[in-house]
Amino acid sequence: MSSDNPFGAGNQQETEEPVTGLDPWWVVGLVDGEGCFSVAIHRNTRYARRTGGWQLAPVFQVYQHEKERELLHRVQSHFGCGSVVSKGPQSRVLTYTVTSRRQIEQHILPFFERYRPLVKGSDFDRFAEIVRSMQRKEHFEPAGFDRLVRLAYAMNAQGKQRSRPIEAVLQGSSETVRQAPW
Numbered sequence: 001m002s003s004d005n006p007f008g009a010g011n012q013q014e015t016e017e018p019v020t021g022l023d024p025w026w027v028v029g030l031v032d033g034e035g036c037f038s039v040a041i042h043r044n045t046r047y048a049r050r051t052g053g054w055q056l057a058p059v060f061q062v063y064q065h066e067k068e069r070e071l072l073h074r075v076q077s078h079f080g081c082g083s084v085v086s087k088g089p090q091s092r093v094l095t096y097t098v099t100s101r102r103q104i105e106q107h108i109l110p111f112f113e114r115y116r117p118l119v120k121g122s123d124f125d126r127f128a129e130i131v132r133s134m135q136r137k138e139h140f141e142p143a144g145f146d147r148l149v150r151l152a153y154a155m156n157a158q159g160k161q162r163s164r165p166i167e168a169v170l171q172g173s174s175e176t177v178r179q180a181p182w
């Protein structure tokens with residue numbers, strides 16, 4: 001008997017077992033509980049002419065206590081990209097991190113599009129839209145940059161962890177980009 005339920009046994013024969021032995025649904029659960037899809041926004045003078053000095057940087061992360069180091073390395077093997085690093089010099093938390101937009105496009109997005117639903121589904125959808133829009137270089141156009149910044153600020157509890165208000169990013173970038181002579 002076949003099931004339309006993605007968790008049903010009828011769909012399991014279509015699931016490829018990763019080399020790491022991690023069940024893909026288990027990985028989804030781990031990311032829902034301990035992971036994050038985010039887009040960092042930092043100052044970068046190399047982008048002054050195009051975005052008013054702001055750079056968008058997509059990041060995928062999974063956090064674990066250092067005693068779970070091997071687990072994070074298995075997740076890294078599962079995706080075939082990224083790195084495992086300390087969250088900070090005094091922290092006992094490790095982070096599996098993927099910052100390469102190309103690796104995010106090739107490994108992270110297809111996995112989470114295949115294995116749904118995610119509790120963090122709306123953040124993932126925004127994340128995927130931002131990454132793909134950046135691939136099309138939409139972030140270098142004033143309207144595209146504005147749209148992507150707004151999407152980034154709508155992620156992760158409406159951007160409550162951001163160090164600066166959205167207006168600080170959009171105000172300087174909109175004026176500079178619209179006047180840029182390229």
